[in-house]
Amino acid sequence: MNSSVRLKWEFKNEEAVSGSSNIVAASRNQLLDLIEGDILTSHYQPIFSAKSCSAFGYEALLRSRNGEVLDNIPDLFERAKQAKIIASLDMKCRENAIKEAALLGLSNTQASLFINICPESILDPTHSVGVTDSLAEEWGVAKERIILEITENGAIHNYKLFQETINYYRKAGYRIAIDDFGAGYGGLKMLSMIEPEFVKIDRHFISNIDKAMVKYTLVDSIATACHRMGIKVIAEGVETEDELNIVLDMGIELIQGFLLSRPSASLDYGPSAVTFLDSKRVPASDKYSPAMDFIGDVAIRVGSINSDTSIKNALNMFIDDSCLKSLPIVDRERLVGMLYRSRFIEDQVVGKFGYGVHLNSHKNIGHVMETAFLSVDDNTTIEDVAHMVQRRKPDFMYDDICVTKNGKYFGLVSVSSLLDAITGKSIILAKGANPLTGLPGNEAIQREIEKKIAHNIHFDVVYVDINWFKPYNDYYGFERGDFVIKSLAKILSDTMESYMNDGLDFVGHIGGDDFIFIARPQAALQAAERVVRDFESMQPVFHGAVDYSRGFYTAKNRKDEDEIFRLLTVSIGIVSTEVHSIDSYAQLASRAVEVKSASKKQSSEKGRSAIVRDRRLM
Incomplete structure (x- = not known):
């Protein structure tokens, strides 16, 4: 939350009676008048995408409707916390942010809405689950376009409850940002715990970054770490052209600050910001558009x-x-x-x-x-x-x-x-799609991986292979074999749906019983474990009750001899670009051979599904 905002909010004789219950009561009543009256409103400051030269989102900032100035907004929230009405104040701000953005025409733009929420509010016993959902639905703002900014300034005393609440919001469709990163108590712990989609670097580190080597080094390190984890970085408080040039050179593409636009009561911003950003933009030569993508x-x-x-x-x-x-x-x-x-x-x-x-x-x-x-x-x-x-x-x-x-x-x-255009693109993609599963084939897989490499994003490539599929296909027949292939394709597609917010955004079918999906490093292992569970849960369907209860079946091997075969399982190998500097699809494919082989070997030795992540990481 922007602490530079000013608002007159006076409490009489504060210094003399700050420790008494009377001042707490007085503060509480005044705060309740502020919350329940038609006094608070939201102004919106654009967060610009340096790539598109347009507003990626708008941060909702607290303002007074009558134009007066509240003097020190963090202090206002601190008083609300002391008066035990922090959740009420926080929810009022949230309500104003959503309602007023909707009335200003947010749905007519492509931009997201960034809303500040206090960790103390989330942990407050009076915090109501579902109110934000109701507000979003009432005002027609898609939850996927709402990004909840968690400020890092305050200490969190119950990380377990805090994480559970964040997980609730994320499962509901909201995205998460850490605000004022680097300014508070537990930034790295919060980062590792909630794995946000966005990190906003506190303006203290951006101010004069072109003159202070310490700030430059710290911001560069934060940006590099976030990019490797697939987290988008926002530089807030950019006020000079030199500061902008530095953060752009670091690969930070989301910019917020007075240099481009000040907060206002509308969603409009001057054309000068667009023109200025466009002059800084390096033409993207790696955009893929074999058909008409855009x-x-x-x-x-x-x-x-x-x-x-x-x-x-x-x-x-x-x-x-x-x-x-x-x-x-x-x-x-x-x-x-x-x-x-x-x-x-x-x-x-x-x-x-x-x-x-x-x-x-x-x-x-x-x-x-x-x-x-x-x-x-x-x-x-x-x-x-x-x-x-x-x-x-x-x-x-x-x-x-x-x-x-x-x-x-x-x-x-x-x-x-x-x-x-959609039909033409669908035809082109369909030509390369696997005819049995309809999933993208090798050409699309290579294109997707090369695109991510070109954008310098760290990601995991997860290879999935069915163990003992050939004897199964020979014994149970091609029709049952096709059913298994399509079932695994559905499991992978369902997994992608569930982990979409965690960066699992692509599933492909290499051919036969070989599949692939791409995910953020933090999500890949968890997604792979789900695939194993879901696939093995279908063993009774794949094999029938009798063979499943025995745990094996007997069929002819390649030498035409009877052999005992295990039930179908999967081998999963994970190659992480977080570990290796991967410069090309061919280099990644070469590395994958090792990992896939290790996974197959482990499955064969242990007789069950196996997941092997790049051995040099373990």
Whole structure:
């Protein structure tokens, strides 16, 4: 939470009676008035992505609705803690953050909402589970877009309960950030315990980082460690161009600070921030787009008009071009509104009683344009845009999609063009997909791994192989063998769904009974253990009651001799780029041979499933 915010909040004779119960009671009553009255509100400060040059998210910051200044917000929360109403104050701030962001149009952006929460509030006996869920649902903010910032300033006395609560939020779909990292008591312990998706480096370390070698070294170490763990780093409090240059050179891509934008009561930010960041951006040469992966690839530049254009001139444009379905309204390169042919003519030209053109002829487009429209950045994937289109109301389902680039108008995409792009991409992917399981095949696997290597992200590659599958296939038949293969594919896909927030984001089918998935180093082993449990739980189905109860079956081996075979299990080998400097797919594949062989050997010797993580790590 930003301690630089000022708010007058006076407690009479504080110094004289700070130890008495009267002042605590007085403070509690004043705080309750503050919480229950219509005094507190939220302002929003953008967190910019240096890669997309747009707002990745907005941090909700506490403000006073009447414009006065609360003097020292951390002290306000400390008083609330002493008065035993910390949870009430924290929840009021949370409610304001979600409600007001929704009213400002957060859902019309691609940005996430960062909300500060106090560890003391989470551990408070009055903390209510489920309130945040209800607020998100009531105001239409997807939980996946809410990032809960846990401040590191306070001491945590019950780590077990704290971790259980964080796990609850994460399972519900929220993402977690550690705020003010490095400023408090137990940063490294908290980092290792909750494994957040984001770490915000405290502005103390960012301030004058270009002049202080100690700060530079510390921030560089934190950023390197986080990147290796797949954690996104946010540099907060960036106030000078030199500070920005340093953090960008460190590979920190999420930036927050007065240099780019101050907190405000809206979600708008000046074009200067976008232009400034764009001037710092290094073109990404490693973007994969064999088909049209991004919405910008299919956008068409449709001529625009400005908000001062008369309704008559806009109508003539639609009349002159029967194929024109939409008109973007652009002022100073920024998209400010849209005209959609059918609704414009029906509502503004014809009007409710047929007199629309007479009533509106003197007006400019700025008075009648639609300001609620779907607008996305050009590097948004076509799949993400398709999901947004599906969530639109029926009357707006087929409206053209607006595309911006670096905050400026870029073009439009019709829904039919979007469907064509998705279909084309699906065909390309399907050509490389395994026909039995439908999972991505070797080409897609290689592409995914090379993409992660290029982004310098540490990840684990987990190879999964079925033990004693060939004799099973020969004995039980190909149909049962195919069933086993598809069952393992489903187990892996279900595991990916469960561990999506932990960075398990890809499952592939190498061929036969060989599979692969990719996960963050912290999640790989746990996910692998789940695969083993789920696969072995299906042994009665795979083998039938009789063979399962015996624990083996007898079949012909390759020499046509009777041989006792064990029940199906899996061998899992994990190769970690956290251990080895992997520069290419070929290098990783070479390392995988060793690990897979060790896993197979262990399964054979012990007669059960085995998981072997890179032996040099153990």
